[in-house]
Amino acid sequence: MPSTINIVILDAATLNNTDLSVLNKINAKIMTQIEFYETTSKTQIFERCHNADIIITNKVHLAHHDLAQLPKLKLICIAATGTNNINLISAKKLGIAVTNVAGYSTASVVQHTFTLLLTLMNSSHKYIQDCQNGVWQKSSMFCSLKHSMNEVQNKTLAIIGYGDLGKGVADIAQAFGMHVLICERKGSQPREGRTDFNSALTQADIISIHCPLTAETHNLISDTELNLMKPSAVLINTARGGIVDEKALVNALESKTIQAAATDVLTKEPADDDNPLIRYSGNNLIITPHIAWASKESINRLVNEISLNIKAFYNDENRNRVE
Known part of the structure; x- marks a missing residue:
């Protein structure tokens, strides 16, 4: 020694x-x-x-x-x-x-996943900005109800990737009273307790990604998959950039193919100014700088x-x- x-x-x-x-x-x-x-x-x-x-x-x-x-x-x-x-x-x-x-980092990532989800569901980011911009101060009543708010209770959550992170998200989701679907791998026959990949995307109100980035999961969520989702669906990615096709996601957000999305990861990090998600100006997208792991x-x-x-x-x- x-x-x-x-x-x-x-x-x-x-x-x-x-x-x-x-x-x-x-x-x-x-x-x-x-x-x-x-x-x-x-x-x-x-x-x-x-x-x-x-x-x-x-x-x-x-x-x-x-x-x-x-x-x-x-x-x-x-x-x-x-x-x-x-x-x-x-x-x-x-x-x-x-x-x-x-x-x-399991506890940290799970917490950040729900931070992003609840922010979108409550429109918290929009209301915070309204307060900073004087919108509430000009309200004709005691509150401001400019943006819609939705409960997660009884919503269906599809989880892509069921390792420790996916299981942690499932546990919290169930505590919120959500219905949880575990996605089977794309193109595979569903195992017991799992749901066909495409079927899960069709049923889900919320999709949360927790799988690794591999050759099989690169652009796993692209135009075809986004078009399967409900117009009211919310997509959360705290896994890896590259799993979601960024141009396809921008198109889906702009066209209201899905309601909203949040991502903590991008294909190239730190972000490029010309990344389509960075350039997107809509208020139905939240981006955080790869911090989910870093409590x-x-x-x-x-x-x-x-x-x-x-x-x-x-x-x-x-x-x-x-x-």
Whole structure:
């Protein structure tokens, strides 16, 4: 066991000023030296990591070329669940262990999903803007009822992706008195307890997306699927950009094919000014900047799980290893 380990955090900005002192407590016999970088560009990886035993990264990509230049590197800790930013094949060939963290953000994502949904259903964003613009102040009665409000009770919610996040959303939905449909994979025969994909879209008042982005789910929701939905339907995406065809969604919102949508994710992040959803000016769309996962408690859990992954690695234990 080494007496000192060098840890480099490549995109500490994603940890939102969370207390990282837990990373100094890996083992009483090991001294940790930690270097923090708010962000790291491709050209800065070697300069910052050439002496690293451990790299912690959320979204900085580490390709074969990067890993091959870092002979001291023993462990990559992904500060997220997804592993697509690491060349896992190269890591394995070079004897570099890779860990991730799953499940840390479930409560945060579920909460944000309902924040978006309830905001749309209550027209809260419109009423807040009205108050800021003096509309309520000019009302002829004690309240302002300019925008429609709808209850979620007895509404039908279709959930696409039934992992921990989808199950968490289902639990809260049922507490609200909603009817929950679990979508079967598109084009597959429904398993027990699940509903045919197209049929679920047709029946749903609300569709909430929680599946991963894969070749099969890219543009899963496009013109055809949007046209299956009710004109009163609301679409929520807190999963990944690319699952919803952004141009098709804009067309559906403009034409009132569906009533409203909210998304926390876009195909390219950070958003481009020319993204069709960013350019859309209608008030039946809410966009948030990929924050569903990022509650204070969620990031604290993430950092703690990373520290436990590092401890396990130096104790020769297999914990959250993806390679």
